[in-house]
Amino acid sequence: MKKAMSLFLALGMTAALLAGCGGSGSSSAAPAAPAASAQAPASTPAALSGTVSTNGSTSMEKVIGALSEQFMADHSGVTVSYDPTGSGAGIEAAGNGTCDIGLSSRALKEEETGLTGTTVALDGIAIIVNAENPVDDLSVDQIAQLFTGAATDWSAVGGNAGAVACIGRESGSGTRDGFESITGTKDACVLTQELTSTGAVIEAVKGNPSAIGYASLSAVEGKDGIKAVTVGGVACSEETVLDGSYAIQRPFVLVTKDGAALSDAAQAFFDFATSTAASDLIRAAGAVPTAK
Structure with a gap:
């Protein structure tokens, strides 16, 4: 009887130990949910339209x-x-x-x-003359004199004798406003032609050996029949516009x-x-x- 009781107790303790080990193992081994399945897919930015x-x-x-x-x-x-x-x-x-x-x-x-x-x-505002004009450089003051009619002959600024034909833009043009503000010629320009686009100014100067006009640097580069004069000895270029040495910009x-x-x-x-x-x-x- 005592042997039977001892065997029963031993079996009970063994079962308890196995149950405890089993519970601990199952708790630590529980698999985590895959990260990918827990996240919503990334949204694609809507295309612009x-x-x-x-x-x-x-x-x-x-x-x-x-x-x-x-x-x-x-x-x-x-x-x-x-x-x-x-x-x-x-x-x-x-x-x-x-x-x-x-x-x-x-x-x-x-x-x-x-x-x-x-x-x-x-943007530099280039001062342009006909390619045949011998004048290569003008000061801001000389430019103002030509456009206001204070100087009406090219000989007054070192050129060949002949009347000056000033070509400009229409009222409301940003190029005109910029040019007149910088040269101090606001509402004082005496124009032979007043045109409504940069391209028209370039063509007018190209077609008239006596003409002078102004146009955006970006528009005059590589154009035949015209040339951009230096202003105060400084050429109109990206470098001189950026460093501020070119006056008309x-x-x-x-x-x-x-x-x-x-x-x-x-x-x-x-x-x-x-x-x-x-x-x-x-x-x-x-x-x-x-x-x-």
Whole structure:
């Protein structure tokens, strides 16, 4: 009887030990849920789509064209349009909401309120004469004399005798505003022709040996039949515009309306245009990028 009782107790203790070991093993060995199954799949950013309307400066045509072409190549669902109406009209369009981004080749004026101007590039305003003109250099003061009629003959500035024909842009042009502001000739220019685009000014100077005009650096490079004179001994180039040594220069500005959010597509285009990713495109278009 005692042997039976001892055997029973021994069997009970063994069973208890086995049960305890089994419980401990099952607790530590419980598999964790796979990490992948516990996470939601990453969402793919929605592709940009829609239109981005730009309006304004004719001098910014090459720059805005290069930026638009690259942006549309990167975002096939977006169309960027450009309406070359002149700086004044572009600023007005940005203000009244008829375009997403206005384009101006001058800084905003004090009275142009409710708007923000962001400089995307700098542009030298080249002083151009016919390729046959022997004059190679003019001071800012001499340029002012020629355009205001204080000097009416080329011989007054070292050229051959002959009447000066001044070619300029229309009222509201950013190029004209920049030129007149820098040379101190605001509302004082005496023009033989007043034209509505940079290209028209270049063609007019090309066709007239007595002509002098002004045009964007980006527009005159590589053009036959004209030449850009140095101003105070300094050539109009990217380097001299960026370091400030060339006197006649102005900004290229993106104009947006305060308090009005851009569409996703327009904001993305704005961000691209003002980033270092756009610098080579701006430079290739003949302007000087400002992004760092």
